[in-house]
Amino acid sequence: MRIGDFKESYATDEAVFTTSTSRFWLGVLFLILALFPFMVGDYLLYMANITGIAIVAALGLNILTGAAGQISLGHAAFVGIGAYTSAILSNRFGMPFLICLPLAGLASAFFGVLVGAPSMRMKGLYLCITTLAAQVIFEFFFVHWESLTGGIRGLNIAPAKIFGLNIGTEFGFYWVTLTVVIIAATVSRNIFRTRVGRAFIAIRDRDISAELMGINLFRYKLYAFAVSSFLAGIAGCLWVNHLKSITPEHFPLHESIRFLAMIIVGGLGNILGAIYGAIFMTLIPEILQAILKFFEEIFPQAMSFLFPLQTVVFGFLIVVFLVFEPHGLAEMWVRVKSYFRLWPFKH
Amino acid sequence: MRSKLLYSMIVALCLTLIAGMSWAGETVKISAQQPITGRFAFAGKHIHQGLADSLAYANEQGGIGGQKIEYIYDDTGYDLKRAVAAFKKVMAKESPVMNYGESTGEGKALAPEINNSYKIVYGSTSFSEELADRSKNPYMFVSGPTYAQQFGILLKYIAANPKTKGKKATVAFFYSDTEFGRDPIPYAREMAKKLGVEVVAEEITKVGAVDISSQILDLKRHNPDYCIFQGYVVPPIPAVIQGARDFGLKTTFMGTFWAMTKMLLGKLGPDGDGYMGVTPYAYWQQSDVPMIKAIQEYGKKHHPDVTYRPQSYMQGWFTGMVFVKLAKMCKEKGLPITGPNLKDMIPQVKDWDTGNFAGKISFKDSNATGVGKVYVAKGGDFVPASDWIYLH
Numbered sequence: 001m002r003i004g005d006f007k008e009s010y011a012t013d014e015a016v017f018t019t020s021t022s023r024f025w026l027g028v029l030f031l032i033l034a035l036f037p038f039m040v041g042d043y044l045l046y047m048a049n050i051t052g053i054a055i056v057a058a059l060g061l062n063i064l065t066g067a068a069g070q071i072s073l074g075h076a077a078f079v080g081i082g083a084y085t086s087a088i089l090s091n092r093f094g095m096p097f098l099i100c101l102p103l104a105g106l107a108s109a110f111f112g113v114l115v116g117a118p119s120m121r122m123k124g125l126y127l128c129i130t131t132l133a134a135q136v137i138f139e140f141f142f143v144h145w146e147s148l149t150g151g152i153r154g155l156n157i158a159p160a161k162i163f164g165l166n167i168g169t170e171f172g173f174y175w176v177t178l179t180v181v182i183i184a185a186t187v188s189r190n191i192f193r194t195r196v197g198r199a200f201i202a203i204r205d206r207d208i209s210a211e212l213m214g215i216n217l218f219r220y221k222l223y224a225f226a227v228s229s230f231l232a233g234i235a236g237c238l239w240v241n242h243l244k245s246i247t248p249e250h251f252p253l254h255e256s257i258r259f260l261a262m263i264i265v266g267g268l269g270n271i272l273g274a275i276y277g278a279i280f281m282t283l284i285p286e287i288l289q290a291i292l293k294f295f296e297e298i299f300p301q302a303m304s305f306l307f308p309l310q311t312v313v314f315g316f317l318i319v320v321f322l323v324f325e326p327h328g329l330a331e332m333w334v335r336v337k338s339y340f341r342l343w344p345f346k347h
Numbered sequence: 348m349r350s351k352l353l354y355s356m357i358v359a360l361c362l363t364l365i366a367g368m369s370w371a372g373e374t375v376k377i378s379a380q381q382p383i384t385g386r387f388a389f390a391g392k393h394i395h396q397g398l399a400d401s402l403a404y405a406n407e408q409g410g411i412g413g414q415k416i417e418y419i420y421d422d423t424g425y426d427l428k429r430a431v432a433a434f435k436k437v438m439a440k441e442s443p444v445m446n447y448g449e450s451t452g453e454g455k456a457l458a459p460e461i462n463n464s465y466k467i468v469y470g471s472t473s474f475s476e477e478l479a480d481r482s483k484n485p486y487m488f489v490s491g492p493t494y495a496q497q498f499g500i501l502l503k504y505i506a507a508n509p510k511t512k513g514k515k516a517t518v519a520f521f522y523s524d525t526e527f528g529r530d531p532i533p534y535a536r537e538m539a540k541k542l543g544v545e546v547v548a549e550e551i552t553k554v555g556a557v558d559i560s561s562q563i564l565d566l567k568r569h570n571p572d573y574c575i576f577q578g579y580v581v582p583p584i585p586a587v588i589q590g591a592r593d594f595g596l597k598t599t600f601m602g603t604f605w606a607m608t609k610m611l612l613g614k615l616g617p618d619g620d621g622y623m624g625v626t627p628y629a630y631w632q633q634s635d636v637p638m639i640k641a642i643q644e645y646g647k648k649h650h651p652d653v654t655y656r657p658q659s660y661m662q663g664w665f666t667g668m669v670f671v672k673l674a675k676m677c678k679e680k681g682l683p684i685t686g687p688n689l690k691d692m693i694p695q696v697k698d699w700d701t702g703n704f705a706g707k708i709s710f711k712d713s714n715a716t717g718v719g720k721v722y723v724a725k726g727g728d729f730v731p732a733s734d735w736i737y738l739h
Contacts, residue, residue: 041439042435042438042439043432043435043436043438043439043440046431046432046435047432050428050432143524151529152525152526152529152530153477153526154455156455156458156459159459168459169464170435243431243456244456244459244460245455245456245458245459247452247455247526249427249452249525249526250427250452282428285424285426285429286429286432289421289422289429292422293421310384310422310424311384311385311424
């Protein structure tokens with residue numbers, strides 16, 4: 001049971017994790033995450049890595065769409081810009097991974113600001129279409145600027161190293177992904193506690209009243225675009241260094257929609273929501289597949305019908321979540337927690 | 348007493364381990380990531396069936412010198428991330444010696460790890476030039492001619508059969524703006540120059556394009572003898588052919604592997620007659636080919652309700668034949684069946700006679716076969732228009 005939450009100093013008032021219980025469980029989580037790669041094989045590490053990359057990208061979109069209320073259909077293109085920047089920098093200039101990582105983010109942020117510029121005059125569906133245009137335009141550049149992007153065949157890069165340590169393996173890369181996810185989540189969480197983050201939320205909730213309060217709408221919308229695409233660029237850099245190859249087909253429109261689905265399923269505007277959503281959207285297809293494989297041993301003939309059902313079940317799950325819990329997975333988790341807070345006493 | 352129990356437990360454990368090991372040594376494991384669902388399912392499910400049947404058929408024929416083959420597959424939904432995940436999973440769980448991948452993308456993504464750490468032979472649905480490059484990817488092979496080689500075969504046919512005797516044949520390339528569409532074009536331009544075939548037009552569209560009137564008008568202006576499609580499965584091919592016929596063009600339209608299906612002929616209807624193209628494998632109805640006969644008989648026995656198998660099935664079947672061939676070569680040489688040994692066998696496949704199913708196969712300069720046959724559509728079916736055409 002949680003007691004003694006008195007907030008007697010400014011430090012305790014500002015803390016993210018206010019009780020020793022939550023700090024304890026956070027410690028347990030970190031311990032599990034640290035032990036995880038020693039206990040599992042390449043397959044689960046691969047799943048962990050792509051989930052981690054999805055989390056970073058989803059955290060980015062969550063700031064733009066979840067917090068600042070600007071819907072973006074071009075998030076995959078920003079991930080792509082980060083990925084291409086990183087690949088080009090490391091192939092042409094031999095830059096190490098640790099320098100490519102922030103530069104990939106900055107390149108994406110730069111283009112994010114360009115795309116965000118029309119948000120001065122537009123909002124809602126109109127802005128949504130502008131970001132859709134950005135997705136199409138950047139995809140076009142990935143395909144046709146052959147001298148830079150390698151055209152339709154894309155680019156291959158050598159396995160990355162950090163201080164001479166090879167991170168080209170799933171095991172090595174896990175530590176990179178984990179570190180970046182922790183930093184990205186911490187930064188996202190803290191942005192919401194600053195003047196900038198509160199301005200985002202004010203803009204989302206009612207832009208006119210935000211402006212009346214003295215928030216410069218245009219500037220803060222651009223900030224949101226910049227931070228969001230910065231994180232997307234970081235995710236892109238991780239993506240290309242993880243897969244060691246990119247083609248324009250890695251960043252299609254439906255990938256952008258998948259990112260949107262992640263933050264909606266997880267819970268808009270919520271850090272944990274973005275994380276849960278990314279995990280859910282990445283793992284559920286694999287879990288469904290494993291369940292089907294299990295049934296295959298019992299009904300080998302039924303597989304030709306069951307395999308296509310995966311997509312249907314996946315879609316159905318998303319609809320069910322949205323109908324019964326519009327605030328997403330994060331809200332469900334809160335309810336589970338509050339149930340157990342007083343457990344076994346009901347009231 | 349306790350120590351006796353402990354000893355017997357250890358002995359039992361050792362016995363199970365040894366039994367397990369010898370049992371594991373008995374089968375040759377071949378894995379596959381197949382796009383059984385998703386937008387490539389129309390072909391993926393047939394490729395999967397073809398590969399499964401081919402390996403089961405090889406088992407019926409005695410396996411690899413008495414050793415049975417085990418086929419392990421996963422569905423990927425034609426999603427790169429899931430395909431890579433499935434590959435890693437099967438490598439961790441089963442460690443197969445040969446693998447069949449779902450796409451060019453998967454091959455490219457896995458190439459560095461296959462070359463450096465996994466070291467297993469890798470075939471795939473893709474006919475991409477990049478995966479057949481032996482110097483870069485010695486473990487990968489393409490089960491047929493690459494798209495570029497398919498263009499080479501068609502251009503060779505065109506050079507030998509000009510529409511007006513004594514005049515250079517003219518050709519147009521009609522392709523989609525994708526990797527699939529653009530892959531062979533640079534090579535095709537060069538090959539055409541070498542063979543003395545004039546490329547008069549190149550039309551590029553989006554995949555599945557609807558409005559193709561400007562491209563048809565351009566074709567009309569250049570009036571090529573032949574026009575080769577690349578990068579499409581069905582649309583917009585029927586619309587282009589219909590449009591060309593409406594303008595009174597006498598152009599002969601041609602396609603490469605994926606555009607050589609009965610499905611396409613069905614969509615073309617009466618316009619289909621005279622449509623040509625290249626494919627590396629014999630068709631289902633050619634029952635004079637011994638391997639097709641065997642496929643039909645295998646089908647009758649195990650899938651009695653099946654009346655037709657498309658070319659994608661043949662692709663799966665043929666890939667199975669290559670896997671079995673490589674393993675048998677290892678066995679004949681007395682080498683253990685491991686990835687690196689199997690890889691060394693690929694360049695040694697020379698003049699392997701497939702009984703008219705896929706010509707005489709050699710993996711000479713690249714890990715692709717470089718052989719195919721030109722077919723022409725007549726009354727809703729494809730019939731051979733040439734003998735096997737070899738590029739090297």
